[in-house]
Amino acid sequence: MSDHEMSERDHKKLGKELDLFTFSDSVGKGLPLYTAKGAAIYRELEKFVLEEETKRGYQHVKTTDIAKLDLYKKSGHYPHYKDSMYAPIVIDDEEYMLRPMTCPHHFELYLSRPRSYRDLPMRIAELAQLYRYEQSGELMGLIRTRSFCLADAHIICATEEQAVEEIGRALDLIEHMTKVFGLTLGVDYRYRLSMGDRANTEKYYKNDAAWEMAEDLLRKHLQTRGSDFEEAKDEAAFYGPKIDIQMKNVNGKEDTAFTVQYDFCMPDRFDLTYAAADGTKKRALVVHRSSIGAIGRIMAFLIEKYAGAFPVWLSPVQVKVLPVSEKHIDYAKEIEKQLMEQHVRVETDDSNESLGKKVRNAKVEKVPYVLVVGDAEMDAQTVAVESREKGKLGVQPVAEFVKTLLTEIKNRE
Ligand SMILES: [Zn+2]
Known part of the structure; x- marks a missing residue:
């Protein structure tokens, strides 16, 4: 080193x-x-x-x-x-x-x-x-x-x-x-x-x-x-x-x-x-x-x-929800609430920054999962998942993402 x-x-x-x-x-x-x-x-x-x-x-x-x-x-x-x-x-x-x-x-x-x-x-x-x-x-x-x-x-x-x-x-x-x-x-x-x-x-x-x-x-x-x-x-x-x-x-x-x-x-x-x-x-x-x-x-x-990139069970913020624009904030907050009810440590970035900047900020903070939500996700009740380790994982129904996440946390993977 x-x-x-x-x-x-x-x-x-x-x-x-x-x-x-x-x-x-x-x-x-x-x-x-x-x-x-x-x-x-x-x-x-x-x-x-x-x-x-x-x-x-x-x-x-x-x-x-x-x-x-x-x-x-x-x-x-x-x-x-x-x-x-x-x-x-x-x-x-x-x-x-x-x-x-x-x-x-x-x-x-x-x-x-x-x-x-x-x-x-x-x-x-x-x-x-x-x-x-x-x-x-x-x-x-x-x-x-x-x-x-x-x-x-x-x-x-x-x-x-x-x-x-x-x-x-x-x-x-x-x-x-x-x-x-x-x-x-x-x-x-x-x-x-x-x-x-x-x-x-x-x-x-x-x-x-x-x-x-x-x-x-x-x-x-x-x-x-x-x-x-x-x-x-x-x-x-x-x-x-x-x-x-x-x-x-x-x-x-x-x-x-x-x-x-x-x-x-x-x-x-x-x-x-x-x-x-x-x-x-x-x-x-x-x-x-x-x-x-x-x-x-x-x-x-x-x-x-x-080096600060904790496994998901130890991460201070496990998931960050990023609304693409202002009109997606309510949907982002809905997802945040669902995750909080499952004791997931989650934050929504509802700042006025561009999506690119929000993604970069989440990377600097070494957040394990980023969920991007825009029009398509809002209509289909889905989230676009990006993992710190595995990169873009594609669009998933919210329930499916939550299920995989909870298993990963529980098993301290
Ligand atoms: Zn002793």
Whole structure:
């Protein structure tokens, strides 16, 4: 890719041109404001997560963005993440924190009632808003922000075998979702086995045997899947090793997009247990994972991947109706209404511009479908369809176009 092409694909530049998001000094650095168009993509990504995860047995929950400081001391996050957390907020003489992580909330939810081996694995998921202090020099468009929504989950498992199976399922889910995005393992992203450092007991929870076992387990798992991966020392979470899914932006800078982690530490800290088949109390295991990472971050990668030309299901405007002249506006609006009733994101260009100019504008906006309506279309209740990818598709009855469009959207083609 040439330098010019790279800068043309930069998500910050395209975000402005396509009116997807903005930043305001009055709101604050690293705090993105999504426009209606940007938010349309954002919501589609959230919907994708909810649909795919609930289909795979995840229970989507909702917990708060703020919690007592003591909760993060209990989880052990506080000493490790202190520098990336914001200062406490005092409420009724107690200190609260904007959360940097979802884990402790989900563990408290798990603890709210007794659990049996029959309940496990329990896949607790959330589209969780998180807050992390990033230095201003580290902030980067939507890739590194100070507040973001993570497609997070914690899978509480009964046994090691169950945990390994769940790690496999999490990777399957990630591979499925990235495939829908058109991303290829080995080209657009790669696996990294992120390991601890036994010598660094300040950074990592001390339990050499557990680290050995967990790292070995993840390594063997990746090998059995036949996935290429790199090993990286000193990149683990403090509570255990992880498989990171690494992605590069257009400028070649690599970031962890999603992650799957094996945790042998939090279950002790939170005393996460379950009743085994024989009635005894057993210690649970936890897999932390994210399916598509932070919504804003994946959106940035996708803006750059597609250079703003989103597949129809993700497009902020899916269809644009272009009346040939003023007398066709009412008919155009009728079609717009029909599409809106089917939840299609549609706009009518009723400006005084020539048809040629209207078509060019729709192309600049990278709208997937343009419907031209003039006398012939109005009389026959049809539309002349032009696709961004396939060019002119000819005149079609409105119902036929809507049917094909809805199928394409539903299947996320
Ligand atoms: Zn977690």
